[in-house]
């Protein structure tokens with residue numbers, strides 16, 4: 001592990017990993033993961049296919065218990081607290097899944113309303129008002145009564161973001177947000193992530209291997225290596241592209257450039 005890794009566990013860390021290992025059954029996919037994610041930053045989890053990015057995301061979002069180590073959210077250990085406390089911690093999370101995961105039989109405003117109906121005691125009118133506001137935040141103010149099949153893939157992802165933001169999370173997780181999008185729609189989604197961070201101060205954790213996205217939005221990134229099954233380094237992607245001591249990291253960030 002490079003020396004720049006340990007220095008990232010700063011006092012303003014929103015999420016901190018301490019010696020985290022993740023995997024399935026007997027199989028460890030990643031181990032010895034120790035880094036911090038600063039409050040209000042855009043943090044990228046990057047690495048080649050099969051390196052364990054999505055698996056780590058599952059552990060960070062409370063879906064898969066780590067095999068070792070601690071994940072601290074505002075200083076509270078996500079997997080060592082009681083289940084009700086974990087649920088409370090997870091209420092501060094919003095997650096946007098790869099497909100957008102919208103219900104096709106519901107309008108966009110109904111889709112965004114779902115978490116509010118499930119987790120709050122607010123009345124119908126108030127919920128609709130909040131859902132329309134969230135749709136406006138992602139640039140879909142007038143599309144609330146449409147159905148997912150009536151909008152583009154890029155718009156569906158934006159609705160997924162609006163729904164992830166329904167409960168005013170202070171951390172937003174994105175799993176491969178640009179997957180399946182044309183380059184222009186992918187850049188628009190990058191812009192949205194940056195706008196939301198600027199206006200709301202939300203911490204953004206993004207799994208991606210899309211280089212354009214990485215350079216457009218990341219403050220910091222961690223590189224997960226499939227071969228050694230651990231992280232090699234953390235840092236700003238542009239810095240790592242030029243100066244990482246790891247050739248595999250430099251190559252990853254220089255893909256497509258000859």
Ligand SMILES: Nc1ncnc2c1ncn2[C@@H]1O[C@H](COP(=O)(O)OP(=O)(O)OP(=O)(O)O)[C@@H](O)[C@H]1O
Nearest residue numbers: 024027029047048049050051052053054055056209
């Ligand atoms: N539910 C599961 N049970 C067992 N093994 C799994 C499961 N999900 C993923 N794996 C294995 O874990 C490893 C890491 O997969 P993961 O999806 O986390 O990688 P990734 O970096 O997100 O890959 P990609 O970029 O291709 O999506 C792979 O070898 C995969 O086969």
